[in-house]
Amino acid sequence: MPRHGGFKVAGVAGALAGALAIAACGATSASSTAGAATGGSGASKGGALEVAIFHAYSGPNAAYGPEAAAGCYPAERLINAAGGILGHQLACTPVDSKGDPADAVPAANRMIAASSSLVGVLGGGSDTATSVVPLFEQAQIPVFSTTGQSAFDRTGDSYFWRILSPDAAQGSAMAAAAKKLGFTRVAALFGNDSAAQGSAPTAISGVRRLGLSLVANQTLAVGQTSYRSEAQALSTAKPQAIVTEADPQTSATYFSELSQIGQVPALITDPVSQEPTWRKAMGGAIGTGLLDRQDYAVVAYSPTTAPAYKVYTAALLASAKQVPQPSQWDSDLYSVADYDSVIVMALAMDAAHSTKPSVYNGYISKVTAPSAGATVVHTYAAGKAALAAGKSIQYVGAVGPLDFNQWHNAGNQFAIERYSGGNWAVSSVLSAAEISAASGS
Amino acid sequence: MSAATQYYIATILVYIAVNAIASWGLDLQFGVTGVLNFAFILFQAAGAYTTAMLSLGPASGNGGFQRYLVGVHLPFPLPILGAMLVGAALSAVVGLITLRRLRSDYQAMVMLVVSVVATVVAESVLGLANGSAGLSLIPNPAEGLAGLARQAQTWVFVGICAVCMLVVGLLMYALVYSPYGRVLRGTRENEPAIEAMGRNATRARMQVFVLGGALGALSGALLAEFIGAWAPSDWLYPETFVFFTAVIVGGRGSVSGVAVGSALVCVGVQQAVQYLPIGGDPTVLASLEWIITGLLTMLFLWVRPQGLLPERRRRFPAAERVLAPGDVGGAVEVDA
Numbered sequence: 001m002p003r004h005g006g007f008k009v010a011g012v013a014g015a016l017a018g019a020l021a022i023a024a025c026g027a028t029s030a031s032s033t034a035g036a037a038t039g040g041s042g043a044s045k046g047g048a049l050e051v052a053i054f055h056a057y058s059g060p061n062a063a064y065g066p067e068a069a070a071g072c073y074p075a076e077r078l079i080n081a082a083g084g085i086l087g088h089q090l091a092c093t094p095v096d097s098k099g100d101p102a103d104a105v106p107a108a109n110r111m112i113a114a115s116s117s118l119v120g121v122l123g124g125g126s127d128t129a130t131s132v133v134p135l136f137e138q139a140q141i142p143v144f145s146t147t148g149q150s151a152f153d154r155t156g157d158s159y160f161w162r163i164l165s166p167d168a169a170q171g172s173a174m175a176a177a178a179k180k181l182g183f184t185r186v187a188a189l190f191g192n193d194s195a196a197q198g199s200a201p202t203a204i205s206g207v208r209r210l211g212l213s214l215v216a217n218q219t220l221a222v223g224q225t226s227y228r229s230e231a232q233a234l235s236t237a238k239p240q241a242i243v244t245e246a247d248p249q250t251s252a253t254y255f256s257e258l259s260q261i262g263q264v265p266a267l268i269t270d271p272v273s274q275e276p277t278w279r280k281a282m283g284g285a286i287g288t289g290l291l292d293r294q295d296y297a298v299v300a301y302s303p304t305t306a307p308a309y310k311v312y313t314a315a316l317l318a319s320a321k322q323v324p325q326p327s328q329w330d331s332d333l334y335s336v337a338d339y340d341s342v343i344v345m346a347l348a349m350d351a352a353h354s355t356k357p358s359v360y361n362g363y364i365s366k367v368t369a370p371s372a373g374a375t376v377v378h379t380y381a382a383g384k385a386a387l388a389a390g391k392s393i394q395y396v397g398a399v400g401p402l403d404f405n406q407w408h409n410a411g412n413q414f415a416i417e418r419y420s421g422g423n424w425a426v427s428s429v430l431s432a433a434e435i436s437a438a439s440g441s
Numbered sequence: 442m443s444a445a446t447q448y449y450i451a452t453i454l455v456y457i458a459v460n461a462i463a464s465w466g467l468d469l470q471f472g473v474t475g476v477l478n479f480a481f482i483l484f485q486a487a488g489a490y491t492t493a494m495l496s497l498g499p500a501s502g503n504g505g506f507q508r509y510l511v512g513v514h515l516p517f518p519l520p521i522l523g524a525m526l527v528g529a530a531l532s533a534v535v536g537l538i539t540l541r542r543l544r545s546d547y548q549a550m551v552m553l554v555v556s557v558v559a560t561v562v563a564e565s566v567l568g569l570a571n572g573s574a575g576l577s578l579i580p581n582p583a584e585g586l587a588g589l590a591r592q593a594q595t596w597v598f599v600g601i602c603a604v605c606m607l608v609v610g611l612l613m614y615a616l617v618y619s620p621y622g623r624v625l626r627g628t629r630e631n632e633p634a635i636e637a638m639g640r641n642a643t644r645a646r647m648q649v650f651v652l653g654g655a656l657g658a659l660s661g662a663l664l665a666e667f668i669g670a671w672a673p674s675d676w677l678y679p680e681t682f683v684f685f686t687a688v689i690v691g692g693r694g695s696v697s698g699v700a701v702g703s704a705l706v707c708v709g710v711q712q713a714v715q716y717l718p719i720g721g722d723p724t725v726l727a728s729l730e731w732i733i734t735g736l737l738t739m740l741f742l743w744v745r746p747q748g749l750l751p752e753r754r755r756r757f758p759a760a761e762r763v764l765a766p767g768d769v770g771g772a773v774e775v776d777a
Contacts, residue, residue: 058727059674065723096723100674101575102664103711106452110715113449130577131670138591139445150506151577192564194574194672221565222573 048089049355050115051076051342054108054123054132054143056099060193060223060247063277064125065094068146070329071338072122073322074315075380079342082381085349090342092322097123101131108132112139119357120144120345122338126167126194133160140358144341146334148198154407159361161344163337163402164300165412167198172439173414174199174243174268175206176430177298179438180416183266187216187239189254191246196222199270203243206438215239222250231258241266241296248281256285264294271299274417274424276328292419299333300399300412301429307378308398312339331424333399340397344368347383347395368402368410370394444592451595453708455667458602459660460707461700462609464687466656471685472693472752473617474649475629477549479681480535480556481657486563486676487531488524488658489665493576495520496666503578507571517582521662528658529651536650541643556678564673575672579665602663609656613696618753625649626694679731683707686738692748701749710734 053072057065072092079090095111097104104127112118112135121143124132129147136143137157145152145160148167152160165173178186186207190200200219207214215237218230231254234242242265246254258264264286272278274297282291316326316335329335345360347367352360367383374394377383386393395402402410414430463485470476490509498514500507515523539551564573582601583594616622627635628642635642665671683706691702714730741748 057723062724094723096727098727101577101668101670101672102675105668106449106456106711107715109445109449109452110712113443113445126574127672127674128670131668134669135448138448149574150504154504192567192572194572197567197572197574219565219567221561 047117048091049085049119049349050091050093050117051120051122051345052111052115052118053092053094053338054097054104054111054121055094055125056127057094057096059099061099061125061127061195063275064099064127064334065096066323067275067329067332067334068122068338069094070316070319070323070326070332070335071340072342073319074312075339075342075346077319078311078315079346079380082384085346086353086355088355090346092342095123097125097128097132099125099127101128104128104132105135108135112136112141119349119355119360120342122341126198133157136160140361142345142357142361142364144338144345146337148195150198152407153409156407158408159357161341161364161404161408161410163340163397163399163410164333165414166409167195168202169411169435169439170270170298170414171199171202171204172206172435173430174203174270174298175210175212175438176414176434177268177296177416178207178212178241178243179210180428180430180434181241181266181268181296183241183268184212185215185238185240186212186268187218187234187237187242187265188214189216189218189220189234189242189244189246191220191222191250193222193247195272196245196247199245202439205440207243209440210438220246220250220254222247224250224253226257227254228257228261230254231261234258235262239265241268243268245270245272247272248275248278251278252281252285255282259286259290264290267291267295269295269297271297271333273297274299274331274333276325276332279419295419296427297417297419297424298414298430299417301415301426306396306398306400308340308396309336311379312336312398315339336398340395340399340402343380343383343397344395344402346380347377347387347393350384350387351393365404365408367393368395368404370401370403447592448595451599452667453712454599455602455663456708457704458599458606459664459667460684460687460703461606462663463657463660464684464691464699464703464707465609465613465696466653466660467681467684468688468691468694468696468699469613469616469625469649469656470653472688472695472699473622473629474625474646475545476540476646476650477545478552478650478653479549479678480552480559481653481684482676482678482681483535483556483559484528484532484654484657485661485664486559486671486673487654488528488661489671489675490563490570490576490661491524491527491658492520492662492665493579493671494570495523496580497576497578507574507576508568509570509576510568517585521659521666524658524662525655528661529655531658532651532654533647535654536647540646540650553678556681560673560677570671573673575670575675576665577670579669579671581666581669598667602667605659605663609659610696610700617694617696682738683734686734688748689741689746690737690748692750692752694752695748695750698748698750698752706734706737710737 053068055064055068056062076090076092124145126147126149129145137159142159145162150168153166188204190196216234313330320326348360348363349355351367352363374392375386376394376396383393404410416427417424418427467481470478494511495515499512500509539548583597624640624645628645632642687703687706688699690706692698710733714726
């Protein structure tokens with residue numbers, strides 16, 4: 001007879017079934033409370049509406065979650081202070097995507113099934129967007145993504161929205177910046193991670209197209225303990241500027257070794273260089289003084305004097321309870337974009353007179369598009385008041401105007417920013433012609 | 442039951458099936474035969490990438506936003522069969538390098554290195570499988586079924602996974618509890634004895650290594666088709682240890698035990714943690730999953746090394762023999 005060491009097969013199977021049933025029931029009971037989750041019923045009267053921060057909080061991209069949270073919580077604060085949306089308070093809910101598709105898919109499905117008041121999603125970064133955006137599309141829940149992947153440049157997903165320009169445009173802008181700054185000998189240095197590889201091809205092709213000399217082109221395997229041979233090769237090539245994007249650790253390791261070998265040339269970077277973790281790591285590697293002198297960040301043009309930006313930073317600094325050390329995010333473009341995303345969702349709900357995602361999704365472009373007679377607003381409170389007065393509105397956010405095209409992509413202008421005296425300041429704005437020359441379009 | 446809840450349950454069922462198939466593949470190698478394959482996740486990845494390359498069509502499609510080898514569009518189930526073949530072939534190559542000449546502890550070290558190197562290669566060689574961004578828009582075979590709603594298509598895919606799990610499960614029973622299975626267990630328990638009986642232990646290890654690799658590839662192929670994407674972040678080397686924990690918790694060499702262990706560890710822990718009332722801090726939840734997985738491994742190795750459902754051993758009546766004084770006879774226990 002078979003022996004099972006005192007354990008009964010039926011007992012174990014029962015325990016397993018029970019455990020899984022509890023998990024399933026957790027989802028079922030939550031979703032059944034307010035009816036069908038698919039199609040997003042919004043919330044019951046007076047109940048809080050949820051916006052999920054669906055990003056990586058663990059794994060290699062663990063910075064994505066806190067970065068998005070720094071945009072969501074200030075928006076939550078301002079929306080609730082203005083009386084909420086159609087009588088509902090708003091709540092940001094962090095959900096860990098873990099940064100990989102295999103973990104993100106069940107996490108997204110669980111989130112959709114378990115939350116009856118989910119009205120919108122911030123997330124689906126470059127690490128998971130292609131696998132989870134279709135799930136939100138199926139559930140008819142608007143998702144504002146910061147992914148730069150070109151797969152979404154002409155997406156047919158009607159619930160997908162992207163405020164920031166795709167990586168390809170970012171790469172072209174970096175090449176255009178090198179030309180504008182007068183550099184003729186340029187090196188390309190990108191990590192082999194998905195985020196960096198999004199902008200690398202257009203940055204490299206842009207450098208060539210603009211007639212600059214590409215003296216070195218290196219792709220770094222991220223997370224290595226040394227890049228001495230690569231740094232030596234780059235130093236030998238004597239570039240005047242390096243067009244670069246890599247994660248904080250990789251950048252710090254590389255440039256620490258480069259600074260030991262020779263001089264660190266000008267760095268033409270992207271919004272990653274405005275992230276506190278990157279600046280901290282690089283400052284430690286080559287010194288903050290040298291970093292500030294050499295770094296030219298090419299970012300979406302976001303005038304820091306803009307009214308919406310001032311409102312955002314004030315709300316961010318007041319959100320220290322939910323956002324540790326909030327000031328570190330005040331120049332982070334992704335955080336600013338996520339703030340605008342939540343405000344846009346809220347205004348669209350007001351305009352639609354509905355918190356139902358499948359209804360208000362159609363109003364997102366209506367509250368952001370420029371139109372004759374529309375009242376330009378920079379805050380949720382102003383937009384809500386204008387809508388209540390029966391006016392049409394155009395929300396101009398902290399990242400600037402948000403004019404979505406037919407594929408729900410809102411393009412940006414780009415600017416070169418320098419860090420000085422604890423703040424980022426626009427050094428010069430790149431014209432559309434300059435970027436077109438780099439992209440060839 | 443809402444559509445969203447149905448979809449969530451379908452996801453759980455697919456993950457249970459996929460992880461059971463993968464865990465059986467590892468159990469065949471580690472549990473039954475004693476091969477410490479710390480590169481197991483590599484074969485799951487090989488299956489996922491292969492099925493993507495055999496179903497996505499040319500790389501120039503979809504705007505050419507991703508780069509990869511091959512790029513053909515084969516009908517279901519050819520991409521899955523192709524994935525299994527590639528998984529088996531890759532296993533044969535790795536097995537030929539590691540299994541013939543190295544002692545088991547060195548085999549384990551080499552496997553771990555192979556897994557790490559493979560990830561770095563996949564991330565660095567962009568033309569291989571689109572680098573770190575990985576491959577996306579992988580077609581789900583059920584989506585090609587005309588006239589079915591999306592929800593029904595999902596359940597069709599659940600059915601495909603269930604059939605695969607059933608077939609692999611029956612294969613495992615047939616294999617493990619056959620005379621050949623005894624050779625495999627003999628290889629694990631006492632290799633010199635097996636060799637003395639005229640069996641080739643190295644060949645047996647090689648055979649299960651290839652078969653286990655094919656099963657790993659099958660699980661990867663199904664998973665990639667379900668989630669529609671596959672990237673290096675999905676198959677970092679620690680993922681292998683989740684499957685090891687599943688085998689240890691369920692019971693090494695026990696087909697039913699490993700299925701239970703897989704469902705509990707690979708799916709149950711991940712889902713159950715989400716319902717813990719610890720404030721919803723996502724960072725803590727992610728850490729907790731790994732902590733629980735590690736603790737389960739240690740706990741079972743310490744307290745119940747045979748697992749929840751131990752490997753079955755058959756007992757035969759004692760053969761006729763000459764009883765020594767004081768010998769009361771009884772039964773002898775042998776492997777099934």
